Amino acid sequence: MKVASHLVKIAKLQALRERLDPLEDFELWFWAGMTAGTHAVNAALHQAGITLDDDMFATQPGVYLVPQPDGNLKAAFRPLGDVLHVGRPKVEAPVPADIAAMMEDMEQIEHYRDPCLREGLVPTPAIAQSCDAALQRCLGALARRTEGGAHGH
Template identity: 70%
Template sequence: MKVASHLEKIRSLEGLRARLEPLQDFELWFWAGMTAGTHAVNAALHHAAVTRDDDVFPMQPGVYLVAQPDRSLRPSFHPLGDVLHVGRPKVEAAVPEDVAAMMHQMEIIEGHRDPCVRDGVAPTVAIVDECDAALGECLRLLNKRMEEGAT
């Protein structure tokens, strides 16, 4: 995806999160935050020219949906553009320090995915606070990068 598309998705997801009650709506709140953070990491990777800023959409590592002349989408192998999650696929190129810090924040969030969403661990205020703080820092770093034009 293009950087501008990632930024628009982040705005939409943040709007959704603001309407949810984190403990009561945890799974939806969590996925919206994790997805927003992944969009932030992708926007920063593109901005830093680490990954490609293309109008293609990831399906699996290395496989992207590519728009066709008839407006359909076709799966195709493609060089690294968007990551699906931090580490999936692994970014082999050098990553700027601020983007690496964003990726670390996403690992904090993703550390709660399986226990709370898949394994039935009840979310707590501490988990919500940790996820919210990690996403906040990830988005702060993205905003700083975009404002300062860092590469």
């Protein structure tokens, strides 16, 4: 996806999260946050020139839906554009420190995915606060990067 498209999706997901209760609506709140953070990491990777900022949509590692002249989407193998989750697929190129920190924040969030969403761990206020703080750090780093601030080189 293009950086601008990632930014639009982040804004929509953040608006959704604001309408949800972090504990009562934890699963949806969590997925919206995790997805927003993944969009942020992808936008930062594109902005840094590490991954392709292209009009294509990841379906699985290395496979993208690419718009065709007739308006349809066609699956194609392509070089790394968007990661689906931090580490999937792994970014082989050197990553600036600020983006590496964003990836660490996302790993902190994803640490709670299976326990809370699949294994029955009841989310606590501390878990929600930890996830939200990591997401806010990630989004803040993207904002600094896209506003021409620290680039972490």
